[in-house]
Amino acid sequence: MPTNILVFCETEGGKPRKTAFELLGKATQLAAATGGSVSAVVLGDTDTAALGAAGASTVYVASGAAFGTYVAGAWVKALQAAVTASGANVVLGAAAAIAREAFPRLSARLGAGLAVECTDLRAEGGSIVGRRPVYAGKALVDVKVTSPVALFTVRPNSFPIGASPGGSAAVVALDIGLTDADMDVVVTETLKPATQAVDLTEADRIVSGGRSLKSKESFDAIVRPLAAAAHATPGASRAAVDAGYAGHGDQVGQTGKVVNPSLYIALGISGAIQHLAGMRTSRVIVAVNKDAEAPIFQYATYGIVGDLFEVAPAIEKELAKALA
Amino acid sequence: MKIGVCLKQVPATDTRIRVNPTGTGILTDDVKWEINPYDEYALEEAIRLKQAGKGTEVVIFTIGEAASEARIRDGLARGADRAVRLDDAAFAGSDALGRARIFAAAIQAEGIGLVLTGRQSIDTDTGTVPGALAELLGWRQASWVDKLVIEGETFTAHRAAGSGTREVVTGRLPAVVTCDKGLNEPRYATLPGIMAAKKKAIVVKNADALGLAAGSVGAAAALVVEEAMSLPPARPAGRILSGDAATVAAELVRLLREEAKVI
Ligand SMILES: Cc1cc2nc3c(=O)[nH]c(=O)nc-3n(C[C@H](O)[C@H](O)[C@H](O)COP(=O)(O)OP(=O)(O)OC[C@H]3O[C@@H](n4cnc5c(N)ncnc54)[C@H](O)[C@@H]3O)c2cc1C
Ligand SMILES: Nc1ncnc2c1ncn2[C@@H]1O[C@H](COP(=O)(O)O)[C@@H](O)[C@H]1O
Numbered sequence: 001m002p003t004n005i006l007v008f009c010e011t012e013g014g015k016p017r018k019t020a021f022e023l024l025g026k027a028t029q030l031a032a033a034t035g036g037s038v039s040a041v042v043l044g045d046t047d048t049a050a051l052g053a054a055g056a057s058t059v060y061v062a063s064g065a066a067f068g069t070y071v072a073g074a075w076v077k078a079l080q081a082a083v084t085a086s087g088a089n090v091v092l093g094a095a096a097a098i099a100r101e102a103f104p105r106l107s108a109r110l111g112a113g114l115a116v117e118c119t120d121l122r123a124e125g126g127s128i129v130g131r132r133p134v135y136a137g138k139a140l141v142d143v144k145v146t147s148p149v150a151l152f153t154v155r156p157n158s159f160p161i162g163a164s165p166g167g168s169a170a171v172v173a174l175d176i177g178l179t180d181a182d183m184d185v186v187v188t189e190t191l192k193p194a195t196q197a198v199d200l201t202e203a204d205r206i207v208s209g210g211r212s213l214k215s216k217e218s219f220d221a222i223v224r225p226l227a228a229a230a231h232a233t234p235g236a237s238r239a240a241v242d243a244g245y246a247g248h249g250d251q252v253g254q255t256g257k258v259v260n261p262s263l264y265i266a267l268g269i270s271g272a273i274q275h276l277a278g279m280r281t282s283r284v285i286v287a288v289n290k291d292a293e294a295p296i297f298q299y300a301t302y303g304i305v306g307d308l309f310e311v312a313p314a315i316e317k318e319l320a321k322a323l324a
Numbered sequence: 325m326k327i328g329v330c331l332k333q334v335p336a337t338d339t340r341i342r343v344n345p346t347g348t349g350i351l352t353d354d355v356k357w358e359i360n361p362y363d364e365y366a367l368e369e370a371i372r373l374k375q376a377g378k379g380t381e382v383v384i385f386t387i388g389e390a391a392s393e394a395r396i397r398d399g400l401a402r403g404a405d406r407a408v409r410l411d412d413a414a415f416a417g418s419d420a421l422g423r424a425r426i427f428a429a430a431i432q433a434e435g436i437g438l439v440l441t442g443r444q445s446i447d448t449d450t451g452t453v454p455g456a457l458a459e460l461l462g463w464r465q466a467s468w469v470d471k472l473v474i475e476g477e478t479f480t481a482h483r484a485a486g487s488g489t490r491e492v493v494t495g496r497l498p499a500v501v502t503c504d505k506g507l508n509e510p511r512y513a514t515l516p517g518i519m520a521a522k523k524k525a526i527v528v529k530n531a532d533a534l535g536l537a538a539g540s541v542g543a544a545a546a547l548v549v550e551e552a553m554s555l556p557p558a559r560p561a562g563r564i565l566s567g568d569a570a571t572v573a574a575e576l577v578r579l580l581r582e583e584a585k586v587i
Contacts, residue, residue, distance in 0.1 A: 012487065070485070072465055097485045101467040104455025108421060113547025116450050129551065134449050138341035139350065140554050147547040185464050185495035188480070193488035202487070205586070230587070248470065248506035249484060254337050254446060255361045255505055263586040274337045280556065284584045286576065292564075300562040302579060304572050314573035322577050323587060 001126045002036035006088035007056065008079060010098055011046045018161070019094035019202065021054050023154060025162040026121060027092060028055035033123045040169070041082035043067040043075055052169030059169045060085055066178055070098050073184035074176075076105045081174045083110065083149060090128055092121075095153040096201060103153055113145035116153045119260070119281065128152065136254040136277030156202040157260040197233040200252065205232035205263045206282070208252055211239035212268030212290075212308060219245035222312050223267060229319040230265065237269045253278035265315075268308045271296025288312065325437035325497070327370040327379040329404065330427060330454070331386050332360045333395040334447040347552045359395050362442025364510040365503040369472060370440050371403040372508065378474045381405045383434055387415060387426055393526060400521035401513035408434065412530035417543025424456035425541050429534035431461065436498070438479070443468045443502045454502045464495035470506035 005027040009020035020040070027038045040056035042048065044067040048059045060082040066074040079102060083091060091106075093099030095117045107114035118130035119140075130143045130152050145151065200206060207230055209223035219240065227234040236246035238253055252259055254277040264282035269275060271287070271294055279285070280299060287300035288308045297303045304311055335341075336356040344351050359367075370382045384399045384407035386392050396407045410426050418426065431439060444451030451467075458465035464479075466472075471482035478496050484504065485491045513521070531541065539545055565572045565579075580587045 010486070017486075069491070076459075097468070097483075100451060101455055101465065104420070104452040105459040105465070107452065108424060108456035108459035111421075111547075113419065113421070114452055115548055116452055132449075133556075134553070135335070135339070135341045135350070135447055136337075136449060137556060138339075139343055140556055142551040142553075144549045144551055145547055146549055185466060185493050185499075187491045188494050189492035190485070191482075191490040191492070193490075197488060199487040248504075249488065249490075251505065258449075263580065263584075272338075273340075277337075280559075284580070284586050285559075285562075286580075297562070297564070299559055301559075301584065302576055303562055303564045304576065305564060305566070306569065306572065310569040311572065314569040315576060318573045318577040319587070322581060 001034070003030055003034045003090050003123065003128060004036045004086065004088045005031050005038050005090045005092060006082060006086045007038065007040045008091065008093040008099060009040050009042045009051060010094055010096065011042060011044055014045055015047055016042070016050055017094070019096065019156050020051065021161045022156070022159045023092045023094065024051065024054040024056060026159040028165060030121060030123050030128060034126065039086045039088065041079065043078050048169060048171050053164045053166050055165050055167065056169045057167065058086065059171050060174050061171055062174045062176055066183065069187040069190070071183055071186055072101060072105065073182040074178055076102050076109060077178065077182055078174055078176050079106050080109055081176050085172065085174060089149055091149065091151045093153045095155045099153050103151055107151055110149055111147065112149040112151050113147045114151040115143040115145055118152050118154045119158045121152060121154065136258065137280050138277060155260050157204060157262070197227070200233050200235055200250065200257045200259050203233035203259065204261050205230050206235045206252070206259055206261045207232045207265045207267065208235035208237065208269060209240055209245065209267045210237040210269035211243060213240060213245055216245045222309065226265070226312050226316040226319070229316045229323065230263070231323060232263070232265070235259065237275050266296055267312055269296055270294050271299060325379050326381045326383060326435055327373060328383050328385055328431050328434065328436035328439040329363070329367045329370045329399070330439065330441040331363045331367060331384045331395065331399050332445055333357045333388060333392045334360045334445055337361065337446065343553050343555055347554065349553060357395065359398060360442050360445050362444060362446070362503055365505065365507045366440035366442055367399055367402060367404060368508045368510040369503060373474060379438070383408060383436065385427060385430055386410065387423055396526055397521050398513055400524040401517040402511055403517065406524050407526045409526055409528045410534070411528055414531045414538070414542045417546055418541050419546040419548040420450055420452035421456050421547060422541040422545050423453050424460055425536065426534065427453065427457050428460040429536055430529060433534065438474070438497055439500045441500065441502050443504045451502070454500050458500040461498070464499040466493055466495070466499065467502045468504045469501050470504045472501060472507065
């Protein structure tokens with residue numbers, strides 16, 4: 001059976017997010033393998049040409065006041081309309097804030113199975129098999145969705161953005177018929193982060209600090225400048241968060257954020273099982289720790305045994321030179 | 325308003341996961357079970373809301389076998405009033421949608437006005453049950469909430485949106501709210517609490533009691549099928565760099581660029 005794939009493309013500042021291109025690239029491969037098609041749905045005003053160039057043959061669009069910020073009722077209704085209009089049997093979204101809430105609702109509304117947080121998708125015998133981490137990445141499970149429409153969310157950074165096939169898409173406005181009841185939970189305020197760093201879950205580079213930073217002042221003086229020099233997002237161990245050196249949103253680990261960057265630099269982090277659970281899929285792990293026996297070294301691609309207060313500023317200096 | 329809390333037992337976060345020989349799940353013989361950490365925030369918030377006069381009763385809901393009662397008792401000892409344990413051989417193999425159907429029936433039967441859950445279970449790592457539950461109930465929802473205010477018939481919640489941005493959302497009750505770290509500091513059970521919990525009721529309900537049609541839950545209804553579980557591939561051995569700070573830093577940056585090609 002051909003897989004006709006609909007990709008829910010999230011946007012930011014009127015442009016598709018990076019995850020949209022990651023998903024369209026993978027969808028294009030999967031559809032080609034099964035003789036299916038790829039379409040996209042975007043909610044809000046966006047540059048649709050880029051989505052066509054990335055492989056979508058049709059882009060379904062909903063615009064208007066309801067699609068400025070996320071409103072669960074309206075957005076789920078729009079996604080449902082896009083599934084119907086596209087005739088898709090596979091729907092993909094990024095495992096980030098919006099789909100995390102909207103896809104479970106969509107799943108119940110359509111009576112469709114949902115496999116979340118996949119890190120790989122493959123075509124097998126006419127259907128899509130998702131691979132997803134469970135127990136915070138301590139194990140992996142292959143899942144199939146057996147309903148006529150199969151929903152998947154995919155972790156950011158799971159797929160590379162390939163060369164753009166360079167097509168163009170037909171743009172179709174969705175007919176949704178919103179009512180007041182669909183404006184069920186509305187955003188009344190948006191609190192922007194102090195820094196413009198990419199969110200941890202989507203970040204391609206992360207520099208994290210642990211308890212050993214000793215104070216918020218030294219966390220700010222050591223971890224953040226190194227992160228800035230590496231063009232990375234700062235993160236923290238739970239011990240550092242609980243000590244108040246960083247915010248709850250900065251915590252990496254089993255009870256924090258699960259991250260998937262290509263580069264993860266851990267400064268003075270011991271590598272407790274709960275921390276490893278959140279970052280073990282990082283492509284390259286760098287550990288700086290003064291204890292040569294620290295468990296983090298068993299996972300590190302490159303390890304430096306030394307005092308982070310000396311080593312981190314030296315790395316910062318070298319990175320600043322290299323990435324200037 | 326009665327407040328419902330969905331409380332699940334999961335393997336402790338420091339559990340070394342071993343896959344069973346058939347690749348269908350994990351070996352649980354020496355697993356230590358705990359309350360799902362995010363559900364602790366949900367329970368704590370419910371208790372605080374009741375103490376602040378926003379709720380009349382805190383009711384724990386668990387889908388689980390008798391062995392999960394130790395965690396339910398812990399929840400009762402911390403301050404919940406009573407519990408409903410949902411258990412039936414017909415529930416085995418339910419996917420998230422199936423579990424949401426079980427909860428929806430139970431929550432409606434108890435006349436709950438606000439359901440607090442964890443943002444995700446840390447075993448299956450799905451975060452799917454609460455959204456499906458809200459949809460089935462036709463209720464509003466707020467996810468990954470780290471600040472919650474209930475005022476009359478409305479709720480206001482702070483939640484993580486993308487890119488480090490936080491959003492304040494508001495809607496009318498009834499609602500399902502999923503709780504994140506940062507919402508509160510969960511309390512431990514006290515000795516008087518543990519004594520009091522012994523007298524609190526845990527009612528067990530099966531599919532019949534919930535009026536669930538045969539085939540609407542359990543393995544037969546599951547649309548998400550797990551095929552094989554495996555352990556992640558081992559990481560190749562790494563390399564320790566040595567020398568003074570300036571030397572190792574320069575060497576590291578060279579390797580990141582030339583060997584690993586990540587910068
Ligand atoms: C239910 C539960 C959930 C948890 N969830 C998480 C989670 O999501 N994320 C998480 O991170 N943790 C989590 N933890 C906590 C986890 O078990 C560890 O306690 C925590 O990760 C330790 O943080 P750390 O590595 O910063 O501190 P430590 O373990 O104290 O390690 C500090 C390290 O710094 C090194 N060091 C000290 N000084 C220096 C120096 N000057 N230079 C270089 N190295 C130095 C030391 O050698 C040591 O290895 C959880 C725990 C529980 C019980
Ligand atoms: N079997 C269960 N018993 C009690 N609560 C559950 C159960 N399954 C899921 N939940 C609740 O739903 C939340 C999200 O679970 P999940 O969708 O499984 O990740 C959990 O944090 C719990 O609050």
